[in-house]
Amino acid sequence: MNKIKVVVLKEWAEVFRNKLVLFSVAFLPLVLLALPFIMVIIMNNVPLEEATVDDIPEALLGTMCGGMSEADCALVYMLNLFTIMLMILPVMIPVTIAAYSIVGEKTSRTLEPLLATPITTSELLTAKAVAAVLPAVVATFLSFVIYSIGLRFMVNETIYNAALGPIWWFAIIVVAPLLSLFSVCLAIIVSSRVTDPRVAEQMSGIVILPIILIIVGQSLGIILIEARFLFLVAVITAVADAILLYFAVQLFQRERILTQWK
Amino acid sequence: MIKTNALTKQFDEHIAVDSLDLDIADGELFGFLGPNGAGKTTTVRMLTSLIAPTSGTAVVGGFKLGEDDQNIRRNVGILTETPGMYDRLSAHRNLSIYAELYEVEQVERQVEKYLKMLGLWERRDDPVGTFSKGMRQKLAIARSMLHEPKTLFLDEPTSGLDPEAAKLVRDFIEDLKEAGRTIFLCTHNLDEADRLCDRIAVFNGKLRVVDTPTSLRHSLFGNQVVVQLAASAEFYTSNLTSLPFVKECVADGNRLLLQMDDPAANNPELIRVLVSANAPIQFVSEQTHSLEDIYLELVNDK
Numbered sequence: 001m002n003k004i005k006v007v008v009l010k011e012w013a014e015v016f017r018n019k020l021v022l023f024s025v026a027f028l029p030l031v032l033l034a035l036p037f038i039m040v041i042i043m044n045n046v047p048l049e050e051a052t053v054d055d056i057p058e059a060l061l062g063t064m065c066g067g068m069s070e071a072d073c074a075l076v077y078m079l080n081l082f083t084i085m086l087m088i089l090p091v092m093i094p095v096t097i098a099a100y101s102i103v104g105e106k107t108s109r110t111l112e113p114l115l116a117t118p119i120t121t122s123e124l125l126t127a128k129a130v131a132a133v134l135p136a137v138v139a140t141f142l143s144f145v146i147y148s149i150g151l152r153f154m155v156n157e158t159i160y161n162a163a164l165g166p167i168w169w170f171a172i173i174v175v176a177p178l179l180s181l182f183s184v185c186l187a188i189i190v191s192s193r194v195t196d197p198r199v200a201e202q203m204s205g206i207v208i209l210p211i212i213l214i215i216v217g218q219s220l221g222i223i224l225i226e227a228r229f230l231f232l233v234a235v236i237t238a239v240a241d242a243i244l245l246y247f248a249v250q251l252f253q254r255e256r257i258l259t260q261w262k
Numbered sequence: 263m264i265k266t267n268a269l270t271k272q273f274d275e276h277i278a279v280d281s282l283d284l285d286i287a288d289g290e291l292f293g294f295l296g297p298n299g300a301g302k303t304t305t306v307r308m309l310t311s312l313i314a315p316t317s318g319t320a321v322v323g324g325f326k327l328g329e330d331d332q333n334i335r336r337n338v339g340i341l342t343e344t345p346g347m348y349d350r351l352s353a354h355r356n357l358s359i360y361a362e363l364y365e366v367e368q369v370e371r372q373v374e375k376y377l378k379m380l381g382l383w384e385r386r387d388d389p390v391g392t393f394s395k396g397m398r399q400k401l402a403i404a405r406s407m408l409h410e411p412k413t414l415f416l417d418e419p420t421s422g423l424d425p426e427a428a429k430l431v432r433d434f435i436e437d438l439k440e441a442g443r444t445i446f447l448c449t450h451n452l453d454e455a456d457r458l459c460d461r462i463a464v465f466n467g468k469l470r471v472v473d474t475p476t477s478l479r480h481s482l483f484g485n486q487v488v489v490q491l492a493a494s495a496e497f498y499t500s501n502l503t504s505l506p507f508v509k510e511c512v513a514d515g516n517r518l519l520l521q522m523d524d525p526a527a528n529n530p531e532l533i534r535v536l537v538s539a540n541a542p543i544q545f546v547s548e549q550t551h552s553l554e555d556i557y558l559e560l561v562n563d564k
Contacts, residue, residue: 006359006362006363010348010351010359013350013351014348014350014351017351108346108347109342109344109345110346111346112312112346113340113345113346113360113402114363116310116335116340117363118332118333118336118363254312254313255312255313258312259313
């Protein structure tokens with residue numbers, strides 16, 4: 001346990017002294033927070049002319065817009081999309097950290113002395129995963145808290161309650177950490193199997209695709225994000241995490257990484 | 263103690279290490295010489311349980327490779343060929359991390375001890391990225407020593423260092439040997455190996471030879487005596503070839519080159535014969551061969 005703590009603290013000390021990584025980790029939450037706030041300001045100040053409930057997929061109307069004006073309904077619909085976009089954070093942030101922490105170890109030639117210590121592969125991977133997942137979860141949670149506090153002051157209570165129902169708290173507290181773990185495991189697996197560290201970073205980025213598909217699905221009305229859907233996502237992600245974690249440990253072969261990475 | 267039996271490592275079709283048999287005693291400073299790509303680093307990686315052998319067995323510090331890998335890692339120190347450091351972290355933090363990972367009980371004391379011993383204490387709070395190559399190498403050596411391993415693997419410890427830093431590292435290695443540690447030293451620096459090592463192995467994928475530097479000289483080149491004359495040496499060879507202790511006698515200009523078993527015992531008789539033949543002797547000396555001669559002879563003799 002102590003070795004895991006040592007490596008986690010080392011990762012953070014290293015990663016967060018890297019301005020590029022720090023920028024990528026901080027920039028995304030800032031953008032994803034700024035966008036909905038700017039949109040709310042614009043929608044509060046500009047008369048709604050073109051966006052009406054006609055633009056909102058019919059499947060969503062019943063769940064979101066009961067008793068609301070067209071303008072409020074359109075705002076809730078937009079805010080819902082931005083809330084889903086916050087789920088990009090737990091997926092993208094750990095990929096940046098994990099790719100840097102594994103690929104960075106190799107490129108700075110610190111992986112060999114690290115692997116020469118009596119740390120086990122499980123301890124090392126757990127530490128790498130925790131070091132990547134925790135900042136992502138904290139950043140997601142903080143972003144959501146700021147987002148909800150900001151909205152509380154910017155929109156009326158009816159819109160606020162419609163836009164940020166309990167399912168979103170479930171998404172942030174339960175689904176976000178599971179998604180983070182999923183993306184870290186994928187980053188570790190990719191990093192362990194490819195011979196070029198740059199490929200590892202690029203391939204790990206594809207983990208964002210399911211989130212994008214959900215956003216597109218929701219905006220087109222194909223997917224309806226409600227409690228049952230999120231619960232299903234949580235269960236599927238948890239199972240996928242367990243499987244990926246197992247394979248990550250199995251595929252992280254010290255020898256391959258030491259002898260084939262150039 | 264390090265003992266290997268037919269230790270082999272194969273990468274696809276390429277055999278990097280071929281049936282290596284070594285027996286290194288406790289407290290021995292063992293030099294492992296070979297050209298680039300000879301498989302020295304692969305051997306070190308196998309013996310420190312970083313990579314698994316394809317076949318063969320090895321025991322390092324009493325622990326069997328493949329069965330007791332965690333204990334091997336716990337009990338050996340390794341200075342890798344290119345020792346990476348966490349450049350954004352301080353020297354002190356770098357060592358503290360490794361001390362914790364090596365389960366050192368008194369982390370602070372050990373870190374301080376080796377930072378001071380290697381002259382880095384004053385720079386302990388500086389990021390390692392600001393260190394010179396020599397300072398980084400010294401820090402890497404300190405890292406390999408934090409857990410006081412009985413067996414040390416040093417891969418090119420003085421490579422790229424200026425003469426002063428290289429001497430400091432060599433002195434440090436000698437101190438470690440005097441403290442009774444077993445040291446496996448991979449080096450290209452033949453003079454360093456000659457001066458430091460108890461025994462030397464010349465390795466080129468396969469083990470070419472293992473012996474003490476002195477024995478290697480004698481076995482390869484024998485004992486050669488050079489007699490420098492003031493006149494042509496050709497005239498005197500016939501006087502010397504009849505002597506029972508002279509194995510070979512060659513004239514080279516004004517020099518006589520003689521192969522003998524025991525120059526110290528036979529030189530008086532040799533000089534007496536030459537003097538009685540009125541040879542104008544200027545001086546007599548023993549021909550010495552550098553380790554470089556031995557190394558090149560063995561490595562090129564495929």
